[in-house]
Amino acid sequence: MSHHARQTTFKSILPTAGPATVLILFAFPALAFFHAAPDIEGGRVIYAARCASCHGANLEGQPNWQSGNEDGTYPAPPHDQTGHTWHHGDAMLQDYIRRGGQVVLNEMGVDFTSGMPGFGDVLNDTEIAAVLDFIRSTWPDRVRAVQAERSSMEAITP
Numbered sequence: 001m002s003h004h005a006r007q008t009t010f011k012s013i014l015p016t017a018g019p020a021t022v023l024i025l026f027a028f029p030a031l032a033f034f035h036a037a038p039d040i041e042g043g044r045v046i047y048a049a050r051c052a053s054c055h056g057a058n059l060e061g062q063p064n065w066q067s068g069n070e071d072g073t074y075p076a077p078p079h080d081q082t083g084h085t086w087h088h089g090d091a092m093l094q095d096y097i098r099r100g101g102q103v104v105l106n107e108m109g110v111d112f113t114s115g116m117p118g119f120g121d122v123l124n125d126t127e128i129a130a131v132l133d134f135i136r137s138t139w140p141d142r143v144r145a146v147q148a149e150r151s152s153m154e155a156i157t158p
């Protein structure tokens with residue numbers, strides 16, 4: 001095969017390989033922000049086992065959750081539409097669950113004492129996403145839409 005023949009072959013492949021390479025390079029990082037179909041039932045099971053003891057079996061939170069305890073922490077808030085979970089994007093919520101509230105708040109420079117422990121040693125990212133799928137499934141459409149918008153803004157904000 002001559003040198004010219006190899007160049008022609010390479011040039012004929014390049015238009016196809018170029019766009020495919022670009023697609024692959026951009027698709028994989030984007031997948032970090034999205035997971036497969038929501039696992040609402042799996043999330044419900046994990047929530048019941050790991051979250052309900054503090055946040056309530058019906059996501060109702062603890063009584064007086066907006067009033068501080070003597071130790072400076074606050075009772076666990078509700079995860080239903082009456083709480084503030086939906087005010088945050090998915091990345092922040094996943095990080096909060098994974099590493100615990102105090103670590104995340106300290107890094108954000110928020111002066112607040114969180115009693116939320118981290119669950120990263122017992123739940124993987126897929127399980128954490130499933131818990132959030134379950135919580136989101138209980139919200140009305142308008143609340144889910146607001147939270148989805150916050151998540152999309154969070155994904156593009158450094």
